[in-house]
Amino acid sequence: MRVLLNGLFGIFFLVVIIGIDIGAMIWIFLKQRKAEKICRELVEKHFHELRMMVYAEHVKPLSLNKSGILVMFKDRISFWPMNRSRPLEIQFGQISRVSAGRFVSGLARKQKLELETGTQRLRFHIPSLVGSAWRAAVEHSIPSASPGPIG
Amino acid sequence: MQETEAAVLVLAAIIVAVFLVIWLVSALKMKKAVVVCRGIISSNLDELRMLDECWLTTGFFPDKGILALLADRMVFISVLFNTRLEIPLAEVTGLRRPKFALPVRSGLRVLWVRFGRRWLKLSLDQFVLAAWEIALKKASPQLATTRAFQ
Numbered sequence: 602m603r604v605l606l607n608g609l610f611g612i613f614f615l616v617v618i619i620g621i622d623i624g625a626m627i628w629i630f631l632k633q634r635k636a637e638k639i640c641r642e643l644v645e646k647h648f649h650e651l652r653m654m655v656y657a658e659h660v661k662p663l664s665l666n667k668s669g670i671l672v673m674f675k676d677r678i679s680f681w682p683m684n685r686s687r688p689l690e691i692q693f694g695q696i697s698r699v700s701a702g703r704f705v706s707g708l709a710r711k712q713k714l715e716l717e718t719g720t721q722r723l724r725f726h727i728p729s730l731v732g733s734a735w736r737a738a739v740e741h742s743i744p745s746a747s748p749g750p751i752g
Numbered sequence: 753m754q755e756t757e758a759a760v761l762v763l764a765a766i767i768v769a770v771f772l773v774i775w776l777v778s779a780l781k782m783k784k785a786v787v788v789c790r791g792i793i794s795s796n797l798d799e800l801r802m803l804d805e806c807w808l809t810t811g812f813f814p815d816k817g818i819l820a821l822l823a824d825r826m827v828f829i830s831v832l833f834n835t836r837l838e839i840p841l842a843e844v845t846g847l848r849r850p851k852f853a854l855p856v857r858s859g860l861r862v863l864w865v866r867f868g869r870r871w872l873k874l875s876l877d878q879f880v881l882a883a884w885e886i887a888l889k890k891a892s893p894q895l896a897t898t899r900a901f902q
Contacts, residue, residue: 633878640883648890653803656879670880710859728877729782730805730818730831734789741797 632668632683639670639681650674652738657714658726659689671714671725673738678716680725691716691723699739701732781816784831788818792827799823802887807860807875808837819874821887826865839867841892846871849885 636656644651657671659680669682678696680689695718702713712732714725716739727735785805792803799822806819808828817830826839846866861878863885864871876884889895 629878636879637882640880641886644883644886644890648801648887651802651887652797652800654880654883655804656877670883728805729778730785730816731789731803733786734793734803734818737790737793738797738800741793 635683635685636670639683639685643670643672643681647672647674650676653731653735655727655731655735658711660713660724660726666726671727673735676742678739680723689723691718693739693743695719696739696743699736701736781831785818788829788831792818792820792829796820796822796827801891802884804876804880804884809873809875810837810870814873814875819876821884821891823891826888839865839872841888842894843867844888844892844895847885847888847895849881 640654643654651672651674653673655671656668657680658666658668659682660666667682667684669680672679672681676693678691678693682688696716697719698715698717700713700715702715710729711726712729714727714732714735716723716725789803792800800820801823802819802821804819805816806828807814807816808819808830809815815830815835816832817828817835820827820829824841826841826844828835828837828839830836844865844867846864848864848866848871850862859878860875861881863874863876863881865874865888866872874884
């Protein structure tokens with residue numbers, strides 16, 4: 602009886618693990634399709650004003666992170682959320698301070714990018730190696746923006 | 753008993769050493785990435801179209817670095833070794849993306865670029881890979897007529 606119970610528990614455990622794995626794959630697959638639509642739209646329409654594009658997470662205090670595509674155009678930075686809600690646009694002229702921070706704790710492959718406008722501070726998590734490129738590009742585009750720390 | 757304690761201490765030392773090496777390599781990688789990114793931005797910002805981190809495989813071992821798409825060429829600069837590869841878009845003759853690759857949690861998907869006689873394997877973020885593919889098509893119009901795009 603005990604052997605049978607152990608066996609059943611093992612099979613149940615295996616099914617749960619495989620289920621979680623398949624669920625995660627489906628979730629990533631659907632996210633990829635959404636991202637592909639956004640990327641297609643962005644590149645098809647704005648190729649000549651495009652400068653950089655990365656997958657990013659918009660971090661808001663006291664709420665869940667919002668994932669999307671962070672794009673730098675010649676005159677602005679834009680964040681296109683995966684849930685297809687309205688894109689967030691920040692003109693270079695609005696940015697007063699930019700900083701690319703140290704590694705985000707627990708996520709060694711991500712880096713903080715903070716953009717400060719007169720009224721708000723926008724924080725994004727972007728791939729770890731390109732943070733300095735974003736910071737340099739913003740500083741280059743708006744010489745008046747004061748630099749923050751760099752990781 | 754003393755042997756067991758010594759073995760545990762050695763194991764702990766090895767684990768700490770491995771973590772230190774990993775931390776040191778990432779710190780060096782990061783430092784080099786800052787220099788590379790600043791170099792690309794200061795000299796090529798006006799012609800920059802895309803920029804992201806990338807694993808490039810030309811031979812057996814992959815190499816991590818920064819990949820930039822400029823108006824007439826792609827530039828890969830390694831943050832692990834002193835490698836720099838310039839790929840003029842006029843010499844890119846094919847592009848291939850596996851349509852039915854399984855999603856992976858590592859976050860990377862593969863884009864194959866034919867340069868000269870060889871295929872280069874670019875592993876890019878899975879969520880912006882489509883953007884790279886379309887941008888490359890737009891940047892090098894001669895590719896639109898090749899079968900690799902179909």
